[in-house]
Amino acid sequence: MPKKYSAILKNIGLILVGNTIYALAVTAFILPSGLITGGTTGLALLFHNQFGIPIAVFVSVFNIAMFLLGALVLGKAFTLTTLISTFYYPFILGIFQKISLLQDMTSDQLLSAIYAGILIGFSIGIVIKAGASTGGMDIPPLVLNKKFGVSVSLAMYAFDFTILISQMLFASKEQVLYGILLVLIYTVVLDKVLILGQYRTQVKIISDKYDEINQMIIHHMDRGSTLIHAETGYLHDKNLVVLTIVTNRELPKLNKLVLSIDPKAFMIISQVNEVKGRGFTMDKSYR
Structure with missing residues (x-):
């Protein structure tokens, strides 16, 4: 199978898995424990408690409306990447809500907030890493960003905060506090998932035997290297x-x-969040 189609299938699989985990978190932890949250699910909870509208129905209608808005404003690429989430999430959510076993996981609100936060953050991260969106309330911030230059993260936090506050109409103070905890947890987990597996280590090596070390990195480690012209601060010795x-x-x-070549080598080791380019996000090229 060509790499292009393999990558597409992989991304579709990730989008489906991500939305399934999201629906599982909502069904098993948020709904049974009466937790409140932000996003489309938070809006659905608000309308469910105020007007009795079934959550899966509201999510379906709202997702489609936001999908159409996104298609009009954000273009074709957005439409294709968000199409699956728009229709699959409410579908799988409706199925999970019919499974009574999922609604008896725990009666502890703290545990529910923690596990829901972990699962939601993980699921959204998977979908975003697949180059897609979970749809719904992800779309208005993107529209505001394109039309008015509003920061996406700022708009998302503003919407989530507004939705959380609006749920105070039917939620207790304790539920609001748990809801804030839930949002904080899934935000942290989301950030971690987005850089998961992308950490790399940057090493700067200062040595008189720089050429030998450089050749070792290229031929023995099969890694690329860069030689940087430098000058010592005290003696002003020039080196690479x-x-x-x-x-x-x-x-x-x-x-x-490195130490086998030069035991006196000076090494600066630091962690970097992400590296793009040949040998990492692109195939290696040998000349």
Whole structure:
């Protein structure tokens, strides 16, 4: 199968898995414990408690409305990536709501807030990493950003906060506090998921044997390197610094090999969140 189609199928799978986990979190932890939350689910809870509208029905109608808005304002690319979430999430949510076993996971609101936050953050992260959106309340911030330049994150927080506050009409103070905890947890988890597996280690090596170390990195470690012209601050000696990026697993090996070449080598090791380019997000190129 060509890489292009393989990648598309992989992303579709991730979108489906992400939305399934999201629906599971809502069904197993948010609804049974009476937790409040932000986003489309929070709006659905508000309308359910005020007007008796079934949650799955509201989510379906609202998602479709937001999908059409996004299609008009954000274009074709947005439409394709959000189509699956728009229709699949309310569908799987409706199915999960019919499974009574899922609604008896725990009666502890704190546990529900923690697990719901973890699952929701993880699920949204999966969908975003697949290059898609969960639809619903993800769309208005994107529209505001495109039309008026409003920060997406700022708009999302503003909408979530407004939705949480509006649910105070039917929720107790304790439920509001748990709702805030839930949002905080899934925000933190989401940030972690988005950079999951992308951490790399940047190593700067200062040594008189820079050429030998550089050749070792290229030929033995099979990693790229960059030579940076540098000058010492005290003696003003000019030298070349070897810069390379390796995975966390490769770091011990690199450290051992560098010290075997020059036991006095000066190494600066730091973690970077993400690396793009050949050898990481692109295939290696040998000349």
